[in-house]
Amino acid sequence: MTDARERLAAAQAELLRALLADGPIPAGFDESRFVVERRALLSKRRGVAAMLGPEVANELGERFRPLFDAYATAHPRTAGSRAREDAANFADWARERGELPPVETPRKRWWRRSS
Amino acid sequence: MSELPRLGVGIGWRSEIDITVERLPGVDFVEVVAENIHIGHIPESVVLLRERGVPVLPHGVSLSLGGADEVDAQRVKHLAEVAEALDAPLVSDHVCFVRAGGLDSGHLMPVPRTRDALDVLVANVKAAQQDLPVPLALENVAALLEWPDGELSEGQFLAELVERTDCYLLVDVANLYANARNLGTDPERFLDEIPLERLAYVHVAGGVEHGEVYHDTHAHAVLPEVLGLLDELCSRVAPPGVLLERDDNYPSDTEIATELAAIREVVEKHR
Numbered sequence: 001m002t003d004a005r006e007r008l009a010a011a012q013a014e015l016l017r018a019l020l021a022d023g024p025i026p027a028g029f030d031e032s033r034f035v036v037e038r039r040a041l042l043s044k045r046r047g048v049a050a051m052l053g054p055e056v057a058n059e060l061g062e063r064f065r066p067l068f069d070a071y072a073t074a075h076p077r078t079a080g081s082r083a084r085e086d087a088a089n090f091a092d093w094a095r096e097r098g099e100l101p102p103v104e105t106p107r108k109r110w111w112r113r114s115s
Numbered sequence: 116m117s118e119l120p121r122l123g124v125g126i127g128w129r130s131e132i133d134i135t136v137e138r139l140p141g142v143d144f145v146e147v148v149a150e151n152i153h154i155g156h157i158p159e160s161v162v163l164l165r166e167r168g169v170p171v172l173p174h175g176v177s178l179s180l181g182g183a184d185e186v187d188a189q190r191v192k193h194l195a196e197v198a199e200a201l202d203a204p205l206v207s208d209h210v211c212f213v214r215a216g217g218l219d220s221g222h223l224m225p226v227p228r229t230r231d232a233l234d235v236l237v238a239n240v241k242a243a244q245q246d247l248p249v250p251l252a253l254e255n256v257a258a259l260l261e262w263p264d265g266e267l268s269e270g271q272f273l274a275e276l277v278e279r280t281d282c283y284l285l286v287d288v289a290n291l292y293a294n295a296r297n298l299g300t301d302p303e304r305f306l307d308e309i310p311l312e313r314l315a316y317v318h319v320a321g322g323v324e325h326g327e328v329y330h331d332t333h334a335h336a337v338l339p340e341v342l343g344l345l346d347e348l349c350s351r352v353a354p355p356g357v358l359l360e361r362d363d364n365y366p367s368d369t370e371i372a373t374e375l376a377a378i379r380e381v382v383e384k385h386r
Binding site: 079 | 263
């Protein structure tokens with residue numbers, strides 16, 4: 001059983017690395033179907049990020065898609081990570097690259113004034 | 116093993132269509148995505164449906180039972196707690212994996228149909244069943260790619276899973292259609308091979324074709340071909356329940372009601 005788990009673990013990890021992080025296509029998979037699956041996973045992840053961070057997607061406009069795809073392939077989602085973190089990490093990543101304006105320091109609200 | 120209830124025709128409850136689901140005629144049961152339910156903060160609309168006596172079935176999407184990792188006890192515990200909070204007669208998840216090698220695919224990935232993968236799946240399902248207060252049903256997924264070196268057909272794989280774990284099956288006819296279209300699997304052979312007496316209920320959903328590929332989006336209308344597969348299934352067995360899944364791009368209440376009525380028509384044709 002442990003052997004079965006280990007063999008399966010290696011095969012599944014290789015597949016996900018290939019699909020999510022542009023690793024080499026594992027032996028035996030149909031290449032065209034593999035590419036369709038890779039695109040479908042990327043498109044689903046991009047759609048979720050756009051839904052959770054519409055202001056970022058709107059601000060980037062046509063740049064959103066290529067930028068998100070570059071970010072996603074360089075940063076495959078790790079097990080246990082959350083979709084909101086993914087959307088927020090992408091915004092930070094785009095900001096660091098100067099694709100989004102820097103975050104403005106929140107204005108001090110009048111009700112928070114100390115004196 | 117307890118008998119499963121007759122469920123009727125239902126729809127996946129989603130927060131975006133909560134009021135729609137409440138007021139649609141002919142909703143005999145609903146399903147909620149278990150991961151979206153927080154114990155202690157059950158949505159008012161779900162509570163209302165429970166008060167009306169509508170069964171609410173928790174549907175998991177993250178157990179990754181087909182994954183090589185040991186089952187995540189916290190995720191099973193959450194599913195169990197949701198089942199208890201909703202007094203659900205059964206829970207479900209998928210024959211798939213979503214995590215491997217520290218990565219999360221963000222989608223339900225098919226497992227290799229090998230003896231190795233089946234042994235691991237069986238062990239994981241048994242581990243999950245130990246911590247669940249109600250029966251577990253497992254669903255066939257839509258796959259865009261196929262693992263090499265499969266040793267069993269999908270139907271044989273599921274039949275053996277049921278035999279070894281006593282789980283129930285949740286048959287998604289839209290996924291069956293997707294696999295037939297995209298991978299060339301034979302849906303009739305699938306229905307011949309699975310133990311239909313272990314069918315808990317059926318999923319129906321819409322999708323769309325992009326190029327040569329059919330995408331199981333749950334965001335488009337249900338295709339007549341998918342209802343055709345439901346018809347084929349109903350000619351073999353009266354399913355305890357049939358549920359429409361719609362997850363995005365929500366149409367008007369009237370359109371949803373029309374889809375539910377079309378499903379009911381197919382089911383009742385065979386009564």
